[in-house]
Amino acid sequence: MLDVRRLQVLRAVVTSGSVTAAAQHLGYTPSAVSQQLGVLERQAGTRLLARVGRGVRPTAAGRLLAEHAELISRQLAVAETALAELRAGRSGSLTLRYFASAGGPVVAPALAAFRAAHPGVRVTLRLDDPGESLDEVARGAVDAALVVRDPGDRMPGVESRQVAQDPFRAVLPRGHRLAGREELALADLAGEPWVTGEWPVGPCLRRVLDACAAAGFSPDLAVESEDYPTAQGFVAAGLGVAVVPALALGTPHPGVVSRPLSQGPGRPVCLAAAEATWELPTLATLESALRGALREAGAVDAC
Amino acid sequence: MLDVRRLQVLRAVVTSGSVTAAAQHLGYTPSAVSQQLGVLERQAGTRLLARVGRGVRPTAAGRLLAEHAELISRQLAVAETALAELRAGRSGSLTLRYFASAGGPVVAPALAAFRAAHPGVRVTLRLDDPGESLDEVARGAVDAALVVRDPGDRMPGVESRQVAQDPFRAVLPRGHRLAGREELALADLAGEPWVTGEWPVGPCLRRVLDACAAAGFSPDLAVESEDYPTAQGFVAAGLGVAVVPALALGTPHPGVVSRPLSQGPGRPVCLAAAEATWELPTLATLESALRGALREAGAVDAC
DNA sequence: GGCAACCGTTAAGCTGTCCTACATGCTCGA
DNA sequence: TCGAGCATGTAGGACAGCTTAACGGTTGCC
Numbered sequence: 001m002l003d004v005r006r007l008q009v010l011r012a013v014v015t016s017g018s019v020t021a022a023a024q025h026l027g028y029t030p031s032a033v034s035q036q037l038g039v040l041e042r043q044a045g046t047r048l049l050a051r052v053g054r055g056v057r058p059t060a061a062g063r064l065l066a067e068h069a070e071l072i073s074r075q076l077a078v079a080e081t082a083l084a085e086l087r088a089g090r091s092g093s094l095t096l097r098y099f100a101s102a103g104g105p106v107v108a109p110a111l112a113a114f115r116a117a118h119p120g121v122r123v124t125l126r127l128d129d130p131g132e133s134l135d136e137v138a139r140g141a142v143d144a145a146l147v148v149r150d151p152g153d154r155m156p157g158v159e160s161r162q163v164a165q166d167p168f169r170a171v172l173p174r175g176h177r178l179a180g181r182e183e184l185a186l187a188d189l190a191g192e193p194w195v196t197g198e199w200p201v202g203p204c205l206r207r208v209l210d211a212c213a214a215a216g217f218s219p220d221l222a223v224e225s226e227d228y229p230t231a232q233g234f235v236a237a238g239l240g241v242a243v244v245p246a247l248a249l250g251t252p253h254p255g256v257v258s259r260p261l262s263q264g265p266g267r268p269v270c271l272a273a274a275e276a277t278w279e280l281p282t283l284a285t286l287e288s289a290l291r292g293a294l295r296e297a298g299a300v301d302a303c
Numbered sequence: 304m305l306d307v308r309r310l311q312v313l314r315a316v317v318t319s320g321s322v323t324a325a326a327q328h329l330g331y332t333p334s335a336v337s338q339q340l341g342v343l344e345r346q347a348g349t350r351l352l353a354r355v356g357r358g359v360r361p362t363a364a365g366r367l368l369a370e371h372a373e374l375i376s377r378q379l380a381v382a383e384t385a386l387a388e389l390r391a392g393r394s395g396s397l398t399l400r401y402f403a404s405a406g407g408p409v410v411a412p413a414l415a416a417f418r419a420a421h422p423g424v425r426v427t428l429r430l431d432d433p434g435e436s437l438d439e440v441a442r443g444a445v446d447a448a449l450v451v452r453d454p455g456d457r458m459p460g461v462e463s464r465q466v467a468q469d470p471f472r473a474v475l476p477r478g479h480r481l482a483g484r485e486e487l488a489l490a491d492l493a494g495e496p497w498v499t500g501e502w503p504v505g506p507c508l509r510r511v512l513d514a515c516a517a518a519g520f521s522p523d524l525a526v527e528s529e530d531y532p533t534a535q536g537f538v539a540a541g542l543g544v545a546v547v548p549a550l551a552l553g554t555p556h557p558g559v560v561s562r563p564l565s566q567g568p569g570r571p572v573c574l575a576a577a578e579a580t581w582e583l584p585t586l587a588t589l590e591s592a593l594r595g596a597l598r599e600a601g602a603v604d605a606c
Numbered sequence: 607g608g609c610a611a612c613c614g615t616t617a618a619g620c621t622g623t624c625c626t627a628c629a630t631g632c633t634c635g636a
Numbered sequence: 637t638c639g640a641g642c643a644t645g646t647a648g649g650a651c652a653g654c655t656t657a658a659c660g661g662t663t664g665c666c
Contacts, residue, residue, distance in 0.1 A: 002383055004307040004375075019643060032625050034644055046390055047579035050443075054633050054642045057443040059579040060396075064389055068382030072307075075378050079371030080305055086364055087349060093363075140353070140360040276350035276362045322614060335654050337615055342653095357613045357662050 006040040007069035009033055010048060014058045014066035040065075085120070089281040095124040096286070097133035098146040101228060101248035102269070107146070110286070110293035117285045134158065137272050144273040144283060146290065148203050159278055160270040163287060164294035167266035168208060169249065169258040171235050171242040176257075178241075183260045186243075187215045193222035193240035197231035197248065204267050208243050232256050246298040269294060309343040310372035312336055313351060317361045317369035343368075388423070392584040398427040399589070400436035401449040404531060404551035405572070410449070413589070413596035420588045437461065440575050447576040447586060449593065451506045462581055463573040466590060467597035470569035471511060472552060472561040474538050474545040479560075481544075486563045489546075490518045496525035496543035500534035500551065507570050511546050535559050549601040572597060 012022035013033065023030040041048050048062035058066060085091040098107050111123060128136075133145035137158050149160060170184045178188060190212075198205040212219050222240045225231045228248040235242050236255025244258070245267055252258055271287050278284075315325035316336065326333040344351050351365035361369060388394035401410050414426060431439075436448035440461050452463060473487045481491055493515075501508040515522050525543045528534045531551040538545050539558025547561070548570055555561055574590050581587075 002379065002386075004379060007382070020641085028624095029626060030643065031627085031645080035624080038644085044386060046386070047582060049643095050577050050579040051632085051643070052441060052443065052577075054640095056643070059577070060446065060583065061386060061389055064385055064395070065382060068378070068385060072375060072378045072382065075371070075375045076305060076307060079310070079368060079375065082367055082371060083305075083347060083349070083364060086367055092367075138355060140355060143363070274353050274355075274362070276353040279349060280363065323612085331653095332655060333614065334616080334656085338653075341615085354614070354661085359614075 002043055002065075003040065004069075004072055006036050006043070007065060008073060009036045010040055010062065011066045011069040011073070013037065013049065013056070014062060018055045087281070089118050089121065089285065091120045092280075092282065093122040093124065094144065094282055094286065095126070095142040096144050096146065097126050097128040097136060097142050099129070099133075099148060100127060101245065101250070102146055103127060104250065105247060105297035106290065106293045108293075109296065110289040113289040113292060114282075114286050117289075118282055121282055134272055137274060140274065143277055144271055144286065147270050147272055148267050149270045149272070150203075150268055155272075158272050159275045160272040161278075161287065162268045162270050163291045164269045165266040165300050166245045166247045166269050166294075167298075167300060168243050168261050169246050170261050171232060171244050171249075171252075171256050171258050173235055173238050173241075174255050174257055176241070178259070179257050181259060183262050185215075185262050186211055187217065189219065189241050189243070190215075190217040192220075194219045195223045195225065195231045195234040195240040195242040196221055197225055197228035197242060197244060199224050199226045204245055204248075207267050229253070247294075266300070305346055305368075306343065307372075307375055309339050309346070310368060311376060312339045313343055313365065314369045314372035314376070316340065316352065316359070317365060321358045390584070392421050392424065392588065394423045395583075395585065396425040396427065397447065397585055397589065398429070398445040399447050399449065400429050400431045400439060400445050402432070402436075402451060403430060404548060404553070405449055406430060407553065408550055408600035409593065409596045411596075412599065413592040416592040416595060417585075417589050420592075421585055424585055437575055440577060443577065446580055447574055447589065450573050450575055451570050452573045452575070453506075453571055458575075461575050462578045463575040464581075464590065465571045465573050466594050467572045468569040468603045469548045469550050469572050469597075470601075470603060471546050471564050472549050473564050474535060474547050474552070474555075474559050474561050476538055476541050476544075477558050477560055479544070481562075482560050484562060486565050488518075488565050489514055490520065492522065492544050492546070493518075493520040495523075497522045498526045498528065498534045498537045498543040498545040499524055500528055500531035500545060500547060502527050502529045507548055507551075510570050532556070550597075569603070 009022070009026065012026055013019055016022045016025055019033050019037070020030045023033040026033065037049060044061060044065065046061045047059050048065060049056040050059055082091070096107070107125065111125070114121075114123065126142075128145075133142070133147055134149070134155060136142045137145050138155060147160070148166070170178070170189060172179050178184060181188075196205055201209075209219070223231075223234050225234060228244050229250065231242045231244065232253035234240065236253045243261065249258055271290060273283055312325065312329065315329055316322055319325045319328055322336050322340070323333045326336040329336065340352060347364060347368065349364045350362050351368060352359040353362055385394065399410070410428065414428070417424075417426065429445075431448075436445065436450055437452070437458060439445045440448045441458060450463070451469070456463070473481075473492060475482045481487060484491075499508055504512075512522070526537050528537060531547050532553065534545045534547065535556035537543065539556045546564065552561055574593060576586055
């Protein structure tokens, strides 16, 4: 029933002691202030000011409402400072989903750098499938997701920015005939039996297969495992060779060696967030922290 | 910078989950809500809602502001209930000034009755000169004052209502020649030396002197004291007779007797308060409590 | 895959609010 | 008693804010 704006007018009158002074303070004419007070008194159902001599003095109800107007004004100021804190990145929270092989070598150091820049922001991490992560970004369940994904693949409301290119490396059994080479080409592995580390076929493996097709062959997927450490085990056992993203190597299995692959651009690592979220300075900090951590972990900068 | 009204619109959207539902809830069209949100986003300097699919979802800043809007709304509700409490007389405070002879026999029982009716109201009492009390009522320093005063004497912004007529009584030394009479007339005391209980001459004594002049004589003010108990002591010592308001008798001095005076209307006892203050139910209760206490104390009802 | 329904947004137009300018009633000081 | 100062009415105009109508985009159904 009461109008907040009019309450502020009342407060100005009560604190300044006169209608004229309050009007001058508010940048209005005394008439405007008087009219607002008249409406407020009708809303309140009580006299709020009483004329005394040439001026006015507040009644008990007027003093009461003026005090509460002070509280409301203070509450609004709290909201504004909270918003400013959020915009400045000094508060708030950030939830990030990431994919398995980025966990140890990338997310942990990136989070440390982020914490140094924004001590007041609480970061929530969770490992998840890339597809799931993107859905949750689109639904607003999380703020950002680190995914392997072509940044050109648009998703409505979600903007993905590539933060690194994770190069593929050839993983060979120790003592393999190609282990002596410093660098391999994809075609060198054409005749070998392959061990995969992704099942079902996801964006990483698809990218490798596409590169193989571009190189003119289709690899023999002899063994299909679900994760890269397992695949390294199969390679060490001599069941074949593997093509593994550098980040997914982790600490290499002692029975294998890895060599750079001259071909294949690697897999794109993207940071995905809702379009509005990209305005936050916290996300910018997170992005640069992730870029730095990825570079340290062996990925190359995105163009 | 932020507008409280628009914050409430944002809150409706965030809680209801869609612009259309919020508009329906607020009684507006979705267009109006959308426009208000656009202005609010410009004021906040940040996106507050992000489109997702056919609907919208709040950003971090939007959720933050919606929560604060909730707090502000709650604060406003507190103000409204506080005002309602005040108007209903269940809260607030009341400061009352009274004159000396009304203290014990009138104010104390009246306050007890008032407390029973309004347990939540804090009453502040203070003894003061009638003239001072009225000034403080006019200045708004106190809410009400119990004074001896002709209610016809207008004072700007202050409304005085007579609550009783305090009759004058003749006070004689025990064994005085007139002590045997049941009732005296003012003229009976014409030849006696008088003891006064008010100095300098105030409204009570002036009223008595006026009545004497109307009765055709001017009393011999032999002894002038500053208060009525002292005057009773002088009367008991045989220095003269006195004309004392009934309320001011208190517990009569053992050396004196008091007799009703057939003439003289008594002194008017008024409750004075600012005009706006008379709208409060607490003051109405106080008035009736004072009337009852005055009647009990021996004063007669005002016409 | 095309179509319809739904949602949010935008543009144009209008009504109501709110402020200004001016005049009045009132009080206080000279 | 007159003039200054303050609060308050009244008439008028500017602006904010709502409504209607139209558009772009998305979802779900056929």
